[in-house]
Amino acid sequence: MNRQAQAVVMLLFGGAIVRASVTDMYLRYVKESLRPFLIAAGLVLIAAAVMTLVHEVLRPRARAGGDDAEPADHGHDHGDGKPHREPWVAWLLILPVLGLLLVAPPALGSYAAGQAGTALSSQQASDYPPLPPGDPAKISVLDYASRAVFDKGVSLGDRTVQLTGFIAQGPNGEPILARIILSCCAADGRPIKLGMSGNAPAGLASDTWVEVVGKYTDRTVTDPVNEETIPYIEVETWTQIDPPKQQYE
């Protein structure tokens, strides 16, 4: 791949990164805190592409003929002092551009949740403060699950809570409530799973987002993937909702 084509690929790559981070698309892949760095990195890529094109266009005129015999399409020496024989790897940079601009894959969902065991054990806290005010109290799936398992439901008590998650398949094919947690990017995404008893949502396809209102129950089931405990929630009411902007916890 010659330098002009490299510049075009860098331009597309930088543009795709900037586009994903000025919209909410980047939230499907990484944490919100990365946004300013993504925008800055995308702009540097665009600048590098523009400067490469400028230098490539200006170069033949600046040196009228003469020593411009350097073959730009060969990877032996770019004139920048770093010999490389594999300029083909530059072509691979088209793939993330396609991924971001053409495919734009969705956030991890029920398939990923089914592949991995519930990730509760890595999230054990030492103390559980009182639930936030409100009836129902809005808490995260992770918060509910760790209070239910590690706090034996003590801090949940008799309060009504509201959780948001998506429908996935449970160990026995029944619908469960799941949410993916991230530490950096979707590559380390791990599911938190909740069983639903009582007035559980029925007839919903996997990956449908729901808001569930209910109370603590001491019922549990074991996740066959990693032998960890999946707690239950006794559902009173539920509503189908649009996927939230931030799909990870």
Add this chain to the structure above:
Amino acid sequence: MGSVEILAVLLVLLVLFRGPVADAISDPRLQTWTTVFVSVMVQAVPFLVFGVVLSAIIAVYVPRSFWARALPRHPALAVPVASCAGVVLPGCECGAVPIAGSLIRRGVTPAAALAFLLAAPAINPIVLAATAVAFPNNPEMVVARGVASLVVAMIMGWLWLRLGKAEWIRLPHRPDLDGMPKGRAFWASVRHDVVHAGGFLVLGAMAAATINVVVPERWLQTLADNPVLSVIALAVLAVLLSICSEADAFVAASLSQFSLTSRLVFLVVGPMVDLKLISMQAGVFGRRFAFRFAPATFAICVLAGVAVGAVIL
């Protein structure tokens, strides 16, 4: 037909066949693969770009003679100093290989240049910051990575003094950035590093996504449960994945069923021995060098990673 034309045709075809392409990956496995692949790339981009920019600044605006002046005369003393000098050279391993080559040209003892080559991509501030971000609950991982990598770099430097033969290293003739105006040299270095390091990062992200989707968690679990197998498995994985050192911590963090020690070995091996480094070293220093240096480094990396992991983690 030139690369630009091929690229244009390729992009037009892809836009035209966008529908079928999207349908083809509607399968949940492929979709998850794509999500993980794009995620690894997006997460790594800021680290890759800042590493490349800082490496270009140092390559263009810091005179190479500075490194030669800064090192002690005695080779055995130059090795630890060069290893620690790696701390101030941010960049991934793709940048370190040619810099080590030019250090040798400038008269730096090869032992010191090689220690620098190994240390620079592993213990520079960007890599350590990335490691801290990737392991928010295990800050000791940053210390362990720095210590183990430093130990490996110094041992390899001293081993070269004892056992290395100068004729194994054959540096090819090459012009360098010095002949260019500074601004042009800077952007040339950025472009070059982005395209090469980024291209190999794509390979690594593809492999990471494949392992994420294809290898069932239960199977990884059986490897991860055995302390010896897990270390060997992740050491080999680090060589095969060939991920840029600025991004490998995020992949290690995602391998959360493995012990911290085996993931430490993954982080120590990755920046020092992997497929793309072996090929780059063979290109810059010669094959006779690379085929001796890489296996020795691999063995020392695993031993040092396990030892440091036993003490710190």
